[in-house]
Amino acid sequence: MKLPSVCPLDCPDTCSLSVTVENARITKVAGSDANPYTASVICNKVARYYPDFVHGKSRLTRPLRRIGPRGSGRFEPIDWDTALDLIHDGFSRAIDEYGPQSVLPFNYAGPHGELAGGSMDRRFFYRMGATMLDRGPLCGGVRGTAYSSLFGPAPGMPPEQAVNSDLVLVWGNNVTVSNLHLMRVLKQVRAAGGQVVVIDPKRIKLAEQCDLFLQIQPGTDVVLALALAAELERRQVLDMAFIDQWVAGADLYLEQARGFGVADVEQACGLTAVQFHMLADWIAAARNMATSLGNGIERGCSGGSGLRAAMALNALMGQHGRPGAGVVAKPGSAFPRTTARLQGDHLKRPGTRVFNIVDVAEKLLDETLDPPVKALMIYNHNPVATHPDQTALLRGLEREDLFIVGADVVMTDSMAYCDVVLPAASHFEYADIYGAYGQTWLQRADPVIPPVGDSLPNTEIFRRLAARFGYDEPEFQDTDQDLMDQAMNGADPRLEGIAPSALPTDRALDMGRRDGAPLIMCDTVLPATPSGRIELFSQDLEQRFGCGVPVYRPAKPDLPFTLISPSSAKRTNTTFGGHADSLGPEQVEMHPEDAERLGLSDGERVRVSNARGAVELVLSVTDATRPGVLYSPKGTWRQSSATGLTVNALIPADLRADIERGAVYNETFVEVRRA
Numbered sequence: 001m002k003l004p005s006v007c008p009l010d011c012p013d014t015c016s017l018s019v020t021v022e023n024a025r026i027t028k029v030a031g032s033d034a035n036p037y038t039a040s041v042i043c044n045k046v047a048r049y050y051p052d053f054v055h056g057k058s059r060l061t062r063p064l065r066r067i068g069p070r071g072s073g074r075f076e077p078i079d080w081d082t083a084l085d086l087i088h089d090g091f092s093r094a095i096d097e098y099g100p101q102s103v104l105p106f107n108y109a110g111p112h113g114e115l116a117g118g119s120m121d122r123r124f125f126y127r128m129g130a131t132m133l134d135r136g137p138l139c140g141g142v143r144g145t146a147y148s149s150l151f152g153p154a155p156g157m158p159p160e161q162a163v164n165s166d167l168v169l170v171w172g173n174n175v176t177v178s179n180l181h182l183m184r185v186l187k188q189v190r191a192a193g194g195q196v197v198v199i200d201p202k203r204i205k206l207a208e209q210c211d212l213f214l215q216i217q218p219g220t221d222v223v224l225a226l227a228l229a230a231e232l233e234r235r236q237v238l239d240m241a242f243i244d245q246w247v248a249g250a251d252l253y254l255e256q257a258r259g260f261g262v263a264d265v266e267q268a269c270g271l272t273a274v275q276f277h278m279l280a281d282w283i284a285a286a287r288n289m290a291t292s293l294g295n296g297i298e299r300g301c302s303g304g305s306g307l308r309a310a311m312a313l314n315a316l317m318g319q320h321g322r323p324g325a326g327v328v329a330k331p332g333s334a335f336p337r338t339t340a341r342l343q344g345d346h347l348k349r350p351g352t353r354v355f356n357i358v359d360v361a362e363k364l365l366d367e368t369l370d371p372p373v374k375a376l377m378i379y380n381h382n383p384v385a386t387h388p389d390q391t392a393l394l395r396g397l398e399r400e401d402l403f404i405v406g407a408d409v410v411m412t413d414s415m416a417y418c419d420v421v422l423p424a425a426s427h428f429e430y431a432d433i434y435g436a437y438g439q440t441w442l443q444r445a446d447p448v449i450p451p452v453g454d455s456l457p458n459t460e461i462f463r464r465l466a467a468r469f470g471y472d473e474p475e476f477q478d479t480d481q482d483l484m485d486q487a488m489n490g491a492d493p494r495l496e497g498i499a500p501s502a503l504p505t506d507r508a509l510d511m512g513r514r515d516g517a518p519l520i521m522c523d524t525v526l527p528a529t530p531s532g533r534i535e536l537f538s539q540d541l542e543q544r545f546g547c548g549v550p551v552y553r554p555a556k557p558d559l560p561f562t563l564i565s566p567s568s569a570k571r572t573n574t575t576f577g578g579h580a581d582s583l584g585p586e587q588v589e590m591h592p593e594d595a596e597r598l599g600l601s602d603g604e605r606v607r608v609s610n611a612r613g614a615v616e617l618v619l620s621v622t623d624a625t626r627p628g629v630l631y632s633p634k635g636t637w638r639q640s641s642a643t644g645l646t647v648n649a650l651i652p653a654d655l656r657a658d659i660e661r662g663a664v665y666n667e668t669f670v671e672v673r674r675a
């Protein structure tokens, strides 16, 4: 039997799925044509690993109580009532002695269904008065703020609209690994005679099929973008009429840009003057230029500035207001979400303490914190495999005075540290409604199999917790159907009069239109900034972070190599990291010149280290990376390295991006020797 579903993973594409079910077991996951953008194509990792993820030996099927040292993985099964009692006791001990802010939900973006991602859980912790997290700084928050500093909360160009472009800049976006369906669009652009430029520290697959590849030094995107702005001004090709009508702050911006030139691009970015001038030529000549930005740029000390400067090029060149001219970003703003209603924001207590998610390890280890964190609930997240400074986080989780609850679909490195582990249902086992952050198609899915074992959907887990804590307000009585209807504005005409909870499961609805017209910035969509224009100077960012215009903060390497750790073709962040294909040592790519200098050979084990820790990886000698730059895919689990640590142990948590204090994954400096 083939049934429709939707991929819930932390990926911009949010594919529609066709799931083959035999005897209540998933035997095959494939793409479906319900979502016209993803059009029956899905990535290999979901097709290959999801059935094992749902039914494999790591699947959590019963609540567990820890019976061994933290991290040992020794648990005994218990029933749900016992688990709820233990959680009530553990949280109540913390609350009675230190108040509700001593409890911290430690959640991120595991499943992207609106209900599983954040609904009844938020109501529960808001009602409790727990400390909450600002989660954006771990990933995506810098990019989001960079975008909204220029455009406000207005949707950018939906990706499929780039078929109308004759020049596409793919900047810090490894499309084949983490934005798969943009490939089809880019192929159409090139087939129609358009050009695709890839700007990336690694020679990604797309770089071998593009018209110009700029292998930029990590963290220097802002230098290239500012120098391009200055060069285009010098050539007198800026669109002054567009700037007069639609752009604010261009004078201050260009004053900053004039401080950068081709010599900086050569010296800081490691690009040639020929490459720089070729790109400037192409931008000057483009009729419709689209800029597609991935999350790679944000992971540097100048990451927010790099993103803003890259986006500013479209504004300065008048590359908005037409199909195919614009910035491919934030199409998710097009969904008629009613998140405050779904999450019960009115239950939030005034003065709720909020931590930056990247600071959690520091908070757990801070003996002066008042009130201290005494109880933690990890869900929708595998922080041990995701956060910078892994060893600091492990030290925090090892605290014996800390009560830790976890909920997940499978046993993970993080669940191994919990006192009580709850079995969460996979998204194949409950109904949910799906927006997206990389495209504009609204989808809904029903369960395709019953919950495996005693697992429960997140909504029911928190409903039961609320009941156990005596929270009897109506907000905790809502069914999943109620929650779906509270997740989106059912009165939005694009829902065609259908209640969100009744949306068809075999057809996605297009949110990429307004009053029937496609979303086009400075035409059907207006900048939603205080000035009503695209703001190249941000008063907000000036006040909060001292960077009203983009600023270059050069990295300060203290070791010979820069290690970057972008997405893997085998995992979506850390999901599927427990599959056998990911449990062996991960690869690290090194340029042949570096390998020769160090006397290292392809295929041998190397120890990559800095003062924070050491990881064992398998060397891959390739000129896909620059000399001095190492590449190792993120999302591995601890078992994959003989040291019990992953590349995250090498990543600093004290270095932060210029805006939102975002995590800086790509300014990690290491040395390498034979293992």
Ligand code: SF4
Pocket: 007, 008, 009, 011, 012, 013, 014, 015, 042, 043, 044, 046, 180, 572
């Ligand atoms: S991970 Fe992304 S590309 Fe793969 S199936 Fe899910 S949404 Fe599609």
